[in-house]
Amino acid sequence: MTDDLDLHLWYSKRKDIQKYVQIIHFPQAPAQHAAYLQCLRHDAANETFVALIDIDEFVVLKKHDNIVDFMEEHCSEDCGQISLNWNTLTVSNETNYRPVPTLMRNIHSYQIWGTIKVIVRPSYVDTDRFDWGHSVRLKKGNWVDTTGKVIPRPNNWKKQANNGGPSDVGLLYHYRFRSPGEFYHKNCIRGDVLHSRGEQPKCTINRPGTRVDQGMYGGNLDTLAWELLKKMVPKYAIFEKYTNATMKTLYLDYPYRF
Template sequence: MYQSSKQSNLRNHSWLAFFDGDEFLVLKKHKNIVDLLEATAPEGSNVGAVGINWLFFGTSGRDFYQPLPVTKRFQHREEDVNQHTKSIVRITVGGPCMDPHQFILKDGAVKVDTAGKHFSGPFNINGPSDVAVLHHYYWKSQAEWAQKFATPRNDNGELRQKRFPFYPTESSAGQVLDTSAWEFLKKAVPKYNIYDDRVFDTW
C-alpha cells in the first residue's frame, strides 16, 4: 500500500507523508507542513526523510463511538513520547518501503528528526516533540477498540493480533491532558469551534 502510493504520486509531488488514518500531525512552530520541511530539509540538502515521533492517545474514559472529531473526543495521552516514528519522504530519493515505519533511502540521503539529528530505522528514542509530533489515536473508545480487532486489516486481510488487553485498561485512558491537536484544527478550520458548545458534552 505504501509503495503503490509512492509510485502513484511520483510525478505530482516532491514529498509524501506516510501516515495512517488514525495519525494526526501536529505542528508546534510552523503554520503548515511546507514550512516545516523547508526548515528541516531545505532544498539541496541530503535530507531524504523527516521522522516524526508518535504520541499515543488513549480512550479518555469513553466507552462508545460519538459523531464528533477524533481530536475532540480523545485528549488524554501517555506521558512520554513513543519511540516509533513515521516518515515524510522526499520522493526522488525514497526507495522501497521496509515497513510502515522505515524506507530505504537512495543516493546517500539521510533521515533526520525535527532537531536535525540523524537516525535510521523505525525508532528514535527520546525523540523531539517541540516542533512536530504525530498524535496516534490507537485505542479510541472501548467499542471502537473491539470493532478494530473484529475487522480484517486493510493491508493483508488478516485479523490483528491482540498484543494489548482487549478491554482498554485504566492506563490506556491516557494520563496527560493534551488539547493541542484540537486547538490546531480549530485555528486552521474555525468552523470546528462549534463542537466546543456544551451541548456536545452530553453526547
C-alpha cells in the same frame, strides 16, 4: 484507501473536499505497506513530499503555522525523510464511537514513544527495497529528525524508532484507541491491516491488559491537537456548541457507523 464502498458514498456527497482529498478503492490485503508503496510509486511519485501516516495519526506542529514552512526549515535537499515521534492519546473516558472529531474526543496523552513515522521525498525513496512503513530505505539523502541529527537506519526493529527523539518542534499524535468499542471493532472484527483480511492477532477481548492495549486509559490533559485543528479550520468549533442530540439536524447521515 478503503476496501469497501461506504466511504465512496460519503465522498460523493462532499463536493467541497474533492479538490483536496482522493479516495482509492484498495481491496488488497495486507493493505498498509501495499498502499504506501502505490502512493510512492504512482499516486504521489512526482510530489515533493509525502507523509506516510495513517488516518488515526495527526501531525502537530508546535513552532510553525503550516507544514510547508516546517519542511522548508527542517528538511533540506540532503533530507530524504524526516521523522516525528508518536504521542499516544488515550480514550479520555470515551466508551464507543461518537460523531464528533476524534481530536476533540481524545484529549489525554499517555506518553511520547520512541516509535516514529516519516515524511519523505518520494524521488529519494528506494521503492525496490521498500520493507517498512515507519521509515523507508533511501537511495539518496538522509533520515533526520527535527534537530537535524542524521539517523542511520538499522536492519532490525529499530528502523521504526528514534528513542529519545525531540518533541519541541513537532509530534505525531496517534489516536490508536479512540474508544474501547472502536478499538475492539478494529482488532476483533475488521482485522489487522498488516495481515491477511480477517486475521485478528491484536484482538484483546480475552487478553485485557496486554501490551496491545497499553496506553488506552489515563494520561495527562492535552488539547493541543484539537486547538490547532480549530485554528486551521475554524468551523470545527461548531462541535463545541452542539450536543450529540443535535447532530442529526446538522448532518443528515447521523448516526454514522464506525
